[in-house]
Amino acid sequence: MIPKSIKTIAIPAFSNGTVRYQIATLLSADVVRELHSRTHYKIVTDPAQADAVLAGTVIRFDVLGGITTDPVTGRATGSQIILTMQINLTDRHTGKVLYAKSGLEFRERYEIATDLTAYFDESGPAMKRVSRDAARTVVTALLEAF
Numbered sequence: 001m002i003p004k005s006i007k008t009i010a011i012p013a014f015s016n017g018t019v020r021y022q023i024a025t026l027l028s029a030d031v032v033r034e035l036h037s038r039t040h041y042k043i044v045t046d047p048a049q050a051d052a053v054l055a056g057t058v059i060r061f062d063v064l065g066g067i068t069t070d071p072v073t074g075r076a077t078g079s080q081i082i083l084t085m086q087i088n089l090t091d092r093h094t095g096k097v098l099y100a101k102s103g104l105e106f107r108e109r110y111e112i113a114t115d116l117t118a119y120f121d122e123s124g125p126a127m128k129r130v131s132r133d134a135a136r137t138v139v140t141a142l143l144e145a146f
Contacts, residue, residue, distance in 0.1 A: 002052070002098065002146050006091070008042045009035065010050035014085075018061040023083065023127060027056060030135035038139055052098060053090050056138070059102075060084040063123065065112075079123070081108045081130050087138055099145045106134045 011032050016024035031054070032043050047053045062082045086102035110126035 002041070002089070002142065003091075005093075006041070006051045006098075008044055008050040008052070009089075010044050010047040010053045010092070011035070012045055012047060012053070012055065014056035014058060016058045018058055020058075020061045020127070023061050023131065024056075024058050026128060026131040027058065027085070027134060030131045031056065031138055034135040034139040039143070047092060050092055053092055054087065054142075055090070056085055056087045058083065058085050077112055079110055079112055079126075081110070081123070081126050082106070083108075083130050083134060085134065087142075089142060099142055101141060104134070104137070104141075106130050106137070108133065 011028060014024040014028045014031075035041060035043055044050050060082070061084075064080045064082065083106045085104050085106075087100070087104065088097055089099040090097050108126045108130035110122040112122070
């Protein structure tokens with residue numbers, strides 16, 4: 001587990017170096033939810049009230065279109081989201097970095113409807129799925145690192 005001196009973890013809003021403003025908000029909320037459900041730590045947003053600070057940065061958010069195509073029409077039928085991020089857990093009292101990981105990459109595929117009358121934009125739900133997957137992985141990495 002994380003060092004015994006850590007009882008409270010601050011998770012400020014994650015930084016975002018992309019044009020997809022929603023992803024950092026989703027990731028922050030999903031990491032908070034995952035830590036609440038899997039640990040006993042008190043989670044706060046203000047670093048001044050915490051023993052440790054978990055900072056995250058979304059480095060890239062790419063959508064690759066046309067990863068699969070309809071063989072008859074040649075239209076794209078599948079896309080993929082690629083999310084790249086980094087995290088740092090720092091002891092607020094000593095300034096020591098307790099855990100750091102950069103280049104965390106997550107992928108999520110989604111379908112593109114070929115029937116325009118039944119079209120549903122799946123990119124939003126796919127972004128939510130990749131955020132939840134990233135949050136689970138981040139929390140697992142934190143817990144297994146100690």
